[in-house]
Amino acid sequence: MNRFSYARASDVSDALAQHRSAPHAAFVAGGTNLVDLIRVNVERPDCLIDITRLPLKSIDATPEGGLRIGALVTNSAAARERTIVERYPLLSKAILAGASAQIRNAATIGGNLLQRTRCAYFYDPGLPCNKREPGSGCPALEGVNRMHAILGASEHCIAVHPSDMCVALSALDASVHTDGPNGPRAIPFADFHRLPGERPEIDTNLAPGEIVTAVELPAAGFATHHAYLKIRERASYAFALVSVALAVELDGDAMRDVRCALGGVAHKPWRDFEAEAMLRGMPLSAAIVRRFAGALVRAAHGRRGNAFKIELVTRAVVRAFEIATQRDCRSE
Incomplete structure (x- = not known):
């Protein structure tokens, strides 16, 4: 050290x-x-x-009807906060699916956002890793890659973002508030984390010396129709093979709004805004849900150890719709 x-x-x-x-x-x-x-x-x-x-430890209502969560609020406190449980249960459930109770008691909202996208090769200084030492190579490409990315990866890095909380924040269209050398700013959640490209050592779009001060949730919490589904190797304290944060707003049998974020599949929480847009105004049906699930992985690239994730994503998304809407999305 x-x-x-x-x-x-x-x-x-x-x-x-x-x-x-x-x-x-x-x-x-x-x-x-x-x-x-x-x-x-x-x-x-x-x-x-x-x-x-x-x-930075308070949870406060915003003038727009949303919620602002200070960066130093612990994961446990956020998950149990009454307003979050009632209005944003998707976030509460995602946080409780992550890590262990002891870690959640210490971990903060800001720290969760900033944890490194990583894999076992990143943790071993005796092995090459482009994220740890740019230009040294990525042994996961042909090595042990069961947990690795199938979407948005590059030949420089195929690690996946480990957070459960961030997948829910992505689906909820949160924003990240920061302060730094150039003053405060708000970053849309979709723009906060980065895909690896040619610079996998850079995980976020924070400027040097910038600090996260809060996360802000918009008014829409999707409390009625939502699901957080995490598929993992064991029941507790394990990163997701695949996770789905789904938020649906129904108008009768029609889908007025759909937000779907995936975890365990990319260098950042993954959303396909084009695929989501296809669902708006469409009737909720098994055929349409399955078509949407397939669209989410149309650009997926599996490797020797993780190609199974492509089918796993489609099944998990269908199951998440069933949980969120209490309807059978596998028949028809």
Whole structure:
């Protein structure tokens, strides 16, 4: 482990100022991902800036009827917050599907957003990894790739984003609020995380020294028709092979709005806005749901170890519609 200094920030301005004076610093709160990476010598910050005392721990209504969740709210607190459980149950269920109770008690909303997209090769400094050491190669391409991406990957990286919470936030059209050297801004959730392309070492579109301050949810919470379905190797504390966050608004038998985000399949939570648009105004039927599920994987590329995920996605999406709408979407 490399040596590093430690500092504590009193507010957001102080945290930003300290980061400007130590450009290779890292912000730390719960540390559930960062500390692990420091221990295995993957992350090597020269300073840790403790932000646990920043005033970012509230959950507040917005003037537009939505909800603003501070970046330092713990995952456990968010999942159990009455307003979230009642108005945004998709988010609550996704958070509770992730990690373990002990980790959720320490992990924060902001930290969950910023956890590294990663795989076992990334964690092993003795092996090449383009995400850890750009240009060194990606052994997962021909190696053990059961958990890896089938959508949006590149020849430089096929790791998948591990978060459950982020899949639900994607489906809910959340936005991420930040502050940094150029002032505060709001980033649409679809634009927050990046696909690997030729720069897999960059996971998000945050600017250097920028800090997440909150996540904002719009008014529409899809409390009536929703589903979070996570398919994994074991019942607890495992990353998803495939997950589906589905939100549906029905008008009689017609689908007025559909949001569907996938986890476990790409470098970021995956949405296909073109496929979703095809469903709006369409009747809810098994044939249309199956056609939509197939459209989601039309560009999928499976490898030796993970080609099964293509069929798994289609089945999981159909099952999610059944859970969300309480209708049989496999017949007809």
